[in-house]
Amino acid sequence: VTDATGTTEEEWAVWRTFLASYAQLVTEIDVRLRARHGIGQAEYATLASIVESPDGCLRVGQIATALGWERSRTSHLIRRMTERGLVERDERSVDGRASDIIATRLGRKTFFAAVRDHTADVRDLFLDRMTSEEGAVMEEVLSRVTSHLAGSPSRRPSALLPGASETNP
C-alpha cells in the first residue's frame, strides 16, 4: 500500500501520530500548569531559563536564543510578564541597548511552586510512557530531524544578507 511518492500507510501513521500526540500532550500540560499555578508553558520556560542561568538574569535576546523563539515574541511576553509582576528589568545595566531581565519574588515563588507539578506531569504524561531504550531512540531520531532541518534551505541565512548573531551563551 503506497502512494505515488512511495510513502507507505505505516509511514503516514507515524507522521499523523506525531502531530496528534504533540498537540494533545502540550495542550494538556499547559492546561494543568495554568489551572494550578496561573502560568502557561511559555511563562514557565522563561522563568526557568532566567532562574537557572549563571547570574540569575538574562537579556531578552538570550532568552529568545535559549528557547528558540523570535525576538519579538520574547519581547511581547516579557512585557506581559512584567505587567503581571513576574519579572522586572535590572536597572543598573552596562549596555544601554539592553537591560537584564530578572525574576521578581513573585516570579521565583510561582516558578518554584510549579516545578514539582510540572515535572510530575511531564513524567506521567510523557517520560513514563516509554522505556529508557525507547526514549533513547526518540532522542536519537528527533535530534537527527533537527540537525537535518538546520541545513535546510529556508533556515540557512543566505550568507549574502546582513547575517545573524546572538549565538548561544
Next chain:
Amino acid sequence: VTDATGTTEEEWAVWRTFLASYAQLVTEIDVRLRARHGIGQAEYATLASIVESPDGCLRVGQIATALGWERSRTSHLIRRMTERGLVERDERSVDGRASDIIATRLGRKTFFAAVRDHTADVRDLFLDRMTSEEGAVMEEVLSRVTSHLAGSPSRRPSALLPGASETNP
C-alpha cells in the same frame, strides 16, 4: 544526575528535543506550503479531510473531530477559507442546523497541487530521518502517550455534566 523527583538529565533531554524538534519541523513545513501553494497546514489538512471523505463533503463538526480541533477554531477557519474561495457550503442539506462543506474547484486544484510537494517535504524532513524500525518505535510510544492522555482527568468528560457527542464517522 537526577533531580528531586528522580528525573534524569537524559530524560529531560528527550522532552526538550521533542518540544524543539516539533516546533522547528512544523514551522518549516508550514513555511514551505505557504510559499509554494499559498496555504498552511491547517488549510491543507482541512482540504484533505474533505476531499478524502467518502462523499467529498463534511460538516464543520466532523472536520473538527477528524482533525482533533475545537469546533470554533474550525468554524473560523472555514469562514476564512470560504472568503478565499477554497470551500463552500452545499445548500441542499437535510439538517437545517448544519450544512455540508465542500471544496470548490479552486480548493481541489490547490490541494492536489500541494499534495506532491507536501508529501516530499514530510518524507525529506521527517520520515527519511529514521529507519522503519525507529519509525515503529516512535509510533508505538506516541500512541501510548495519546492513549494514556485520553484517560487523563481533565480530558474525561465528567459523566455528570451534559456530555459530548459527535463521535468519529
Next chain:
DNA sequence: GAAGATTGAACACTCAATCTTT
C-alpha cells in the same frame, strides 16, 4: 432541552518597521 454551529472578545505569535545605543 440538546445538537450543531457561529460570534465576538481576549490573548498569543509573526512580520515588518522603527528606535536607541554602540
Next chain:
DNA sequence: AAAGATTGAGTGTTCAATCTTC
C-alpha cells in the same frame, strides 16, 4: 552601520455566550 530591542498591524486560537433547528 550593526546590535539589541520594541512597537503595531495582521492573523490565528481559545473561551464563553449566543443562536437556530431538531
